[in-house]
Amino acid sequence: MVVDEDLLFADEEDLEPATKEPQRWRILIVDDEEEVHTVTRLVLNDFTFEGRKLDLISAYSGKESLELLRDTKDIAVVLLDVVMEDNHAGLDVAKRIREDLNNPFTRIILRTGQPGQAPENKVISELDINDYKQKTELTAQKLFVTVTTALRSFRDLKTIETNRKRLLQLAMSIAHQIRNRTMSIAGFVHIAVRELVAGEDIVPHLDTIRIEASRLEALVSSVSDFASLSRGVKEDVLLKTVVDEAYTATEKKLASKDIVFADVATMNVDVAALMIKADKNLIVRMLQELLVNAVMFRKEDCRIAITATPLNEGCILKIEDNGIGISPEIISYIFDPFFSSRSDGVGMGLCTVRKIVEEHGWEISVNSSERTGSSFEIVIPFRSDSVSKEGGKPDESS
Known part of the structure; x- marks a missing residue:
């Protein structure tokens, strides 16, 4: 991992302390x-x-x-x-x-x-x-038990309702995307048949049909991948270990796009010795999607920072870049399924990030400015013993 020892986006004295906490x-x-x-x-x-x-x-x-x-x-x-x-x-x-x-x-x-x-x-x-x-x-003990049971029931009902709304949104988006692809394929097939009868060159139309079919296949694959995401067993994981694994996973994914991660971006990682309780594989996937997003929307000098700021009741995990940023007109849609400002994008990356965050009961927000960069903040609650007893700052190179 390439590490930039200098703080990426501001002087130390200009940084404001984190004031967020997990929603009560x-x-x-x-x-x-x-x-x-x-x-x-x-x-x-x-x-x-x-x-x-x-x-x-x-x-x-x-x-x-x-x-x-x-x-x-x-x-x-x-x-x-x-x-x-x-x-x-x-x-x-x-x-x-x-x-x-x-x-x-x-x-x-x-x-x-x-x-x-x-x-x-x-x-x-x-x-x-x-x-x-x-x-x-x-009694005090019975009140504790009663409130805990009620909160667990409330949490589960809200999760079911959220998933119901997300499923409806996903189904409508899938229908729209498939309809667009199939209409395009059908239209170019009709044109190709007509021009074939007329003895004209239909190769360009066949290329378009092939491209649209490939996009349809990618859409189906992304939906299948998204649907297969499910919360596994939560365990105590060291944030630094998760970040390292996410870096490796990002390298492999970008290599499939003929992009060398280390050549196009520098990273700064400062997550201290914080432990969180999470599904490790899902958190690696979440960070991978955010890192790939930062690279795909990078400027020439791509810099990415991953930091974790302790709070009284948890921590804020921040993934920050200095890329092209997100315009105010579209920022409210970036977590929607199939929304992408790239012509070759499927648009399920940030939707996947949101699902993983919600599966863990966390909160995510984004701040962005065009031509300046974007910052994704994830508020993670954890137990009071979640700070590693080893202490110290982990090695930032890999």
Whole structure:
């Protein structure tokens, strides 16, 4: 690996410290007693699930809770008191969450100090709620278990919904791409037949048909490859090792395009001794796609930096280049299937990156400026023991 020891894009004093952190799970506490809010916050203060802490939001009435649910995105769990403005205020909120707000994702946990007001069997059978607890039985340990179970259910439902939308988008894109290719092939076949009868040269038309058929084959291959991506077993992996393997994989992929990676780009790698929990093969593939993207949209002096900045609750993995950049008109489409600004591109590379990021429950964002370069940032939550005990900075050459 060729390494540029100089910092690529800015002087050290000009760099701003990372301020991002993994998105927190939003929990809405709905109760008209201040003491309940205080105790719940104390119990859940240090709670984490999959490396993400909680954002605890308070509402003191059914009406206030519905306003917050309407205006606040992705509230994962509602800890909902039954008796507030009236004896059935919480039951009315639970019903309106599902029916009026059309929200099937937020997990609803009813908590009551007066179980006689809302018999458990009746509530469970008639309302779409996820748990029912008496306040007297909800110890700190049971609250931890209840919230963890609810968050896991919310995560899975959101993943299913995201995958459903992505599948619909992919299916529509595939249909559009195949229709374009087949119409082009059919059109040139018709022209070739007509000119063959007239005794004219049809070789150029046959070449076009061959090219379109090759593009169709590449499209089908890319879809098959994309569909085969699935999250395997997560394990603790050293980021530096993953980057090295991604470099090797990128060399091989670019060689198939008659491009020598070391000849066209220099790299700076600074990921310290950070460990992440991930599917190693998928992360290598993700980095490979980003590196290939940087090279394919490079300027003459191609420089790429991979850095990892520790956060209190994770790290930011950044892949930055000084390439031609992305115009504001298309930047919102770059993760869409089959979107490419290159005439010979299939357009599944960044779509694959997004899928891998989402499979791990991470977050990705991109900043770019035309003629200046692009920066992809991936926020990765991890456990507090994810920093290698060996310490020190790994060797940056390979």
